[in-house]
Amino acid sequence: MQHVIDISSDRLRLEEGRWQPLARRLQTAGLGAIVVALAIGAFGLESLLRAYVMNLCYYVSIALGALFFVLLQHLTRAGWSVVVRRLAELFTTAFPLLALLAAPAVLLILTGGLLGFPAAVHQVYPWTDAQYVAKEPLLQAKAPYLNAGFFAVRLAVYFAAWVGLSAWLLSRSLEQDRTGDPAITRGLGKWSAPAMYLFALTLTFFAFDVIMSLAPSWYSTIFGVYYFAGAMLSFCALLALTVHLLQRAGYMVRAVSVEHMHDVGKLVFAFVVFWSYIAFSQYMLIWYGNIPEETAWYAVRQTGGWIALSLLLLFGHFMLPFLMLISRAPKRRLQVLAGLACYVLVIHWLDIYYLVMPPYYFKLSDPGTAPFDLLGLLLAGLLAVGMGALLAGYVLRRMAMHPLIPERDPRLTESLAFTNI
């Protein structure tokens, strides 16, 4: 190692007294925005339900990205990333609140809708509508999987796995802050391998259950990978943004250097390309095969106002960030990288929007055109702010309880001394 950075003067803890009020204000504002969204949503329950599901999937994806990042660092015995790993661990503390936020969806599906919701639930998740299923042999064929009871059980399993896994990873890491025991690192490395299996399966089936089943006749084997690509991309962007904000507030200024951010920027770039590769694979194969059951899903997204969103993703989710991030300079200028990270977070939100919001049409004889749902956009925006602020406040509280870096990780010195060649 070339040289060791002295971080004794670095501020590595958020003072609770300073940050708790902000967290409280964020949560209040978040709840306020959610209430407003619910009030407006009374005029369009289907739009409201879709907006809620899409934002849930959006925030779950970021937390899943963080969970994967932590597992991957342990599994590969990564050295460079130690100084940013704790932030990822702290992001995953969002899972209990995300589970709570997912509960209404499960309840709505289990009860077949409350307070006039049945029609909306049936429109959003057509497989919950017994009358509709009775007319559709394809849906009857998959009824053993797509039914309310099993759906609820599966979601409970996924969230239990994520809450448990993330709590375990954080608690072991905090334990090491106290003891400095290298055996903890070894144990985490060892158990991260089987944990990856759990992660891969739960993420995939979450994507199948919550997003793919919105169009229950449609299927794509790559769909879990598609959701994963966006998850990792948005997490890396949020990581870059968070580091930037913390450093502007005077925290971890020496611990996290431009070298680490350069690497985070490389990961953002890599996952922009990976997402594009997966999105292209899915689109091209379905387009080329031209089988009606598969193309129907894209057909909806290429009519009405949705075509604009499709094209926006092609240019905005791939070409633009690809060109912006390919050179070295933007990845090493933190302000530029933070700006790009904001952009990536927005474009990933639009990607989830594109997956969830368009209506489902199976009747190919009469596909009609799907008008772009402006009310849905408004509600989705409101809920994005509301749920985002609520989650940010929740995570900020937890961030203020713990050190911002794993203080006694055996690879900390390696990470501090890390430089790109």
Place this chain on the structure above:
Amino acid sequence: MRTTDNNGREFDNTADDPRQRAELVTGGLGFADVTEVVSNVAERPRPPLAWYVALAISVSLLGVLGAMILYLFSTGVGVWNLNNPVCWGFDITNFVFWVGIGHAGTLISAILFLFRQKWRTGINRMAEAMTIFAVICALLFPGIHVGRVWLAYWMGPLPNQMAMWPQFRSPLLWDVFAVGTYFTVSLMFWYVGMIPDLATLRDRARGKIQQVAYGLLALGWTGSSRNWHRFEIAYLLLAALSTPLVLSVHSVVSFDFAVSQLPGWHTTIFPPYFVAGAIFGGFAMVVTLAVPSRALFGLKNVITLRHLENMNKIILVTGSMVGYAYAMEFFIAWYSGNLYERFTFMSRALGPFAWAYWTMIGCNVVAPQLFWFKFFRTHIWAMLLPVMCVNVGMWFERFVIIVTSLSADFLPSSWGGYYPSWVELLTLAGSFGLFMTLFLLFIRFLPSIAMAEIKTVMPQAEGKGPRGFDYNPDEYESPGRVLATGGSH
């Protein structure tokens, strides 16, 4: 040269202490020792007997390949048992198998380079060479399977008086471009990386022939800082260019199948699934070749147990990805509710080709699970069991995909079976002869380990280490370093 520790066992540098990185060169070797050990392979007057035996077998098989191709050309593709509906059989199975093998090299040299995986330096040269030879074997099959081989040039976009142009909408044509590009860039990458080491062999050469041959290949390398500066820029750029190629080649190969509407072929996960499978099979082949090479040519201190263990871990990871893809295909086939999809997968598992399917599952999904145990990752004979299974299993995977889907599609009246003719079997065997002949010649006559690169990951490169300056033994005490005290010559 010591290749064992004080207890007479091979140096075990696989211990996992998070406080410090394990050493990647064992036996207390310094820079000069690494040059000695590696150059010795090419400089020793004669290689071990086993090399001659292996070469004799390989060249014989190569002869068989030549005879089979001659027979094919002179008689026609009827000598293969291909017919409707199974119009692709061993030929395309072999093609995809060999292209897949050809993925590990560029993954190691490009992607692991970008990931700063220092251990790649011990095996990258060998793996890259293997990549080149595997792609040569792969390119052979589409070339010879076209029937009228004298018209194979039609695949290229060559202006001609018939104004005939390739069908750019066909994935088979994309294959020509994808594999062609991959071969070209891999070859360049391999060669550029080899230049400093070729110069080393040139400078050490005693005979005139060696001096001239290595001298020509070394392109006037002087080892000046300017040379190194340009070399490193070129290497980084080639790594960046090769990275998308690692993904694109097998993705395009998967398009050959996935763009169709055939159940079992048309599925969206094919591109990443094929890439994972290619890396899986490629690494298995690297381990297969590295194990005897390091034993025969005294390379155990540079291709250490840790290198083998890491590769075995990658085999476990990519094997799990392949298992994930199998599971997704199966689940979605059921979930689709589509009669034909469901039938195809049930027929794979229970139909006339069930033996091939279960061979594939056993070799690709079950066998690599042994690598959960450190014993299997770090003991030579134990690791060869799963690795050999993977070599077999990845061939069967392509066979299962190609043959089961073709043999029973939508209409029962058009179903049909398939078994290979003796010509097809011998052609497959012959392709191994081609591959092994090239590999054996490479390992004997070219720098089989990236000497220059391996030195950059040794502790001495940072001014530390057993024979460098500024060495502090306390700083370097680890379970794998008992050897540092015990003199290396």
